[in-house]
Amino acid sequence: MEVDSVHSTLEKKFKAPIFTPMDYVSRMRQCRPSQPYVVHYLDLNFSKNYEEVPGNFTTIRPGRRFGDATVNDIRGILYVNGEVQYKVRHSYEWEALPQRTINSREPVAPARLYNSPINNDVTK
Structure with a gap:
């Protein structure tokens, strides 16, 4: 490679x-x-600070109820045209990752994560 x-x-x-x-x-x-x-x-x-951007995923767990797939069961994640898809077995077809949608009319650019250099003073 x-x-x-x-x-x-x-x-x-x-x-x-x-x-x-x-x-x-x-x-x-x-x-x-x-x-x-x-x-x-x-x-x-x-x-950038992506924590506050609307539309962020709160979880990537594909299931919601007891017995449904969990994050540990995911074998592949694919991002295609703004949609996140997942597989729980390599031989399965891609499925859309279920998420709550947040209605946002305009895209929000993430804010800067830092406004000044980080103080790395280790003597404190």
Whole structure:
């Protein structure tokens, strides 16, 4: 798989000593000089709070009553055109995951998760 090749290439470059997160970035770029990996810097706008977005699933349990399928019984989940489908056996057909619908006329964009950098002061 392509991703295994990428991880293997990066793993060879991530040998000690690494002192800062920028060391990772520079080493990622050094991995393939002829075709360097594209590295995206993440900022505070990247992390979003999806907890408050209407239409979130409260549960992925396919059944509601005693004896119905539970989350542990799910063998596959598929997202197709805004609908989540599931299987409890690999040989079964895909079924729509039952959910309560929330009437929302306009899509709501998730808010930023962080408004300022997280304080990582471990001396407190």
